[in-house]
Amino acid sequence: IKIPDGVTSIDRAAFWGCASLTSIKIPDSVTSIGGRAFRECKNLTSITIPDSVTRIGRSAFIGCTSLTTIEVSARNADYTIVNGVLFNKEKTVLHTYPAGKTGDKYNIPEMVTYIEESAFYGCTSLTSITIPDSVTSIGDETFYGCTSLTSITIPDSVTSIETDAFNKCTSLTAIEVSAGNADYTIVNGVLFNKEKT
Numbered sequence: 316i317k318i319p320d321g322v323t324s325i326d327r328a329a330f331w332g333c334a335s336l337t338s339i340k341i342p343d344s345v346t347s348i349g350g351r352a353f354r355e356c357k358n359l360t361s362i363t364i365p366d367s368v369t370r371i372g373r374s375a376f377i378g379c380t381s382l383t384t385i386e387v388s389a390r391n392a393d394y395t396i397v398n399g400v401l402f403n404k405e406k407t408v409l410h411t412y413p414a415g416k417t418g419d420k421y422n423i424p425e426m427v428t429y430i431e432e433s434a435f436y437g438c439t440s441l442t443s444i445t446i447p448d449s450v451t452s453i454g455d456e457t458f459y460g461c462t463s464l465t466s467i468t469i470p471d472s473v474t475s476i477e478t479d480a481f482n483k484c485t486s487l488t489a490i491e492v493s494a495g496n497a498d499y500t501i502v503n504g505v506l507f508n509k510e511k512t
Contacts (some may be wrong), residue, residue, distance in 0.1 A: 316330075316336060316338075316340070317320045317339075317340045317426060318339070318341055318342055318345065318364075319342070320342045320343075320344055320347055321342075321344050322342065322423050323344055323345060323346050323347070324345065324346065324347040324348075324349070325341070325345060325347070325348045325349055325447070326350050326352070326421065326506050327349035327350050327351060327352065328349065328350075328351045328352065328354060328507055329337070329340060329349060329352050329353075330346065330349060330353050330354075331352075331353075331354040331355060332354070332355045333353075333355075333356050334355065334356065334357045334358060335358060335442070336353075336356045336360050337357060337360060338359070338360070338361065338418055339359070339362060340363075340386075341363065341364065341365055341368075342365065342452070343366065343367045344367060345365065345367055345368055346368060346369050346370070347368070347369065347370045347372075348364075348368060348370065348371045348372060348375050348474045349371070349375070350370060350371045350372030350373045350375060351373075351374050351375065352372065352375045353375060353376050353378060354374065354375075354376075354378050354379075355377075355379075356376075356377040356378070356379050356382075357378065357379065357380050357381060358381050358502070359376075359379050359381060359382055359385070360381050360382060360383055360384065360415065360474050360478050361382070361383065361384035361385070361387040362376070362382070362384075362385055362386070363385075363387070363388070363511050364386065364387045364388065364394055364400075364401075365388050366388035366389075366390035366391040366392070366393070367391075368391060368393070368394065369393050369480070370393070371394065371398060371401075371410060373433070373454075374432055374433040374436070375410050375411070375434045375455075375472050376413070376414075376505070377433045377436045377437075377456075378414075378436065378437060379413070379414055379415070380414045380415060380437055380439075381399060381414075381415045382413040382414055382415045382416075383399075383413055383415040383416055383417070384399065384507060384509055385399065385401045385413055386412060386468065387401070389429045391404070391463065392483075393422075395420065396496065397424065398422075399413060399416055399445070400412050400413070402424075402427075404470070405426075405460060406426045406427065406432055407422075407426055407427060407428045407429065408428070408429045408430075409423060409429070409430050409434050409476060410425050411429060411431070411434055412434055412435050412438055412441075413501055414415060414436065414437040414438050414439070415497070416440070417440060418440065418441070419442040419443065420442065420443040420444075420445075421441055421443070421444050421445070422444075422445040422446055422447075423444065423445060423446055424446075424447070424490075425447045426449060427447065427449055427450055428449055428450060428451050428452070428499065429451065429452045429454070429459070430446075430450060430452070430457050431454050432455045432456060432477070433454070433455070433456045433457065433459065434453035434454065435457055435458045435459075435461055436456055436457075436458075436459045436460060437459070437460040437461075437462065438458075438460075438461050439460070439463055440445055440463060441461055441463060441464055442463045442464060442474055442486075442502065443465070444458070444463055444464065444467060444512070445468075446467070446468065446470055446473070447470065448470045448471060448472045448501055449472060450470065450472055450494045451472050451473060451474050451475065452473070452474065452475040452477075452512075453473060453475065453476045453477060453480050454468075454475075454480070455476070455477035455478050455479060455480065456477075456478075456479045456480065456482065457480045457506075458480055458481050459479060459481075459482045459484075460481075460483045460484070461482055461484050462483065462484065462485045462486055463467055463486055464484050464486060464487050465486050465487060465488055465489070465512070466487065466488065466489040466490070466491070467481075467487070467489075467490055467491070468490075468491040468492070468493065469475050469491065469492045469496060469499055469506075470493050470496070471493045471494075471495035471497075472477045472495045472496075473498065473499065474497075474498050475498075476499065476506075490504070490506050492506070496509075497509060
């Protein structure tokens, strides 16, 4: 698909379920990509974000299981790529780890404070993800369907873990919480808030 010049917004869920879509050209006129815009575009392998885009909605690329490459124009003022992973320009928000990206280990950079909703959704190749002490919040369905992930440690800094963060992590046998975490604890291998409510 080649989106015509002059289009300024790709609305929420615009291409949801376009399973045969393999490539798309986004023109420089687009400033906004809605949440779940490309959900379940299972054969989309790469996408380039032009410098005009100032907003990418949550879970824009959820279920894009063949997505190996996200590129961002060097002139984009709001987003950037680090080792193939999409971040905001300040690198404080990890937006999307492409589900088709190869490699079994990933260390989240130290400056990240928030892991966006569905950021690692369906990343079946990852067996290990390291969360740094800078992270304070983990979004909804962040690690959903990471079927090869075997263990993860929640650092002291994390104060919020949203719903279904670890849903369908079928190989996850160990969640650990750093001893100094004031908000979460582990009881018999199960993750609870500190009050166990």
